[in-house]
Amino acid sequence: MKKQINLLTMLLVIPALSLYSCENVHFADGRTGTYVNDASSGFSIAHDTLVVEQGRGNTWLLHRKTGFQMIVNGKPGRHLYETEECTATADPNTGVLTESRNEKVIEFPDQNSMTVGKRLYRRLN
Template structure:
């Protein structure tokens, strides 16, 4: 009897881990936004994450910002980047391949973190 309960518990844990990974994987692709304001700039950041092949993802980063000079925001400037990232099934995160940025997903909170910077996912109700 104890062996059966142990076996059922282990099976439930494995099933929960598999479902958690599927939930994270299905959450990854999409558009995420972040806004920040500091003493020297105001910025809006957008990440568009696309699945590539296997555990590879492409991330398009688009940033719009205004530099603050003498307390006044300047003209709007733009930057774009393209990142390649690998999905780690163990940590359920992406690691950007060039600079090693870790992208952690929180599907239940509708957000991701790149380091300490928080982005929220668009299109989720």
């Protein structure tokens, strides 16, 4: 009887672990990459690049580079650049990332895009 219970437990646990493992690999493969966003207004022009990579466990590393120009008297000014490094935590149930410093919500509506708040980024690779 004890051997039957152990066998039954193994038959249930191993497939469950396999599915969990595959889901985590899919999550990692589906989110890592380079994403870009271009935005402009009457005040500035900005080009954002965000590199997403998986850290340890449910932690993700975000590397952001932004190039922008302020518009002065209707003309673009000189090019300025900023970089930012931060981390995010993944919700294991939804796949949504929450950026640690400002608690920005990062979602992946499909394999080719990402949203950070209301900004839509398209995936390059």
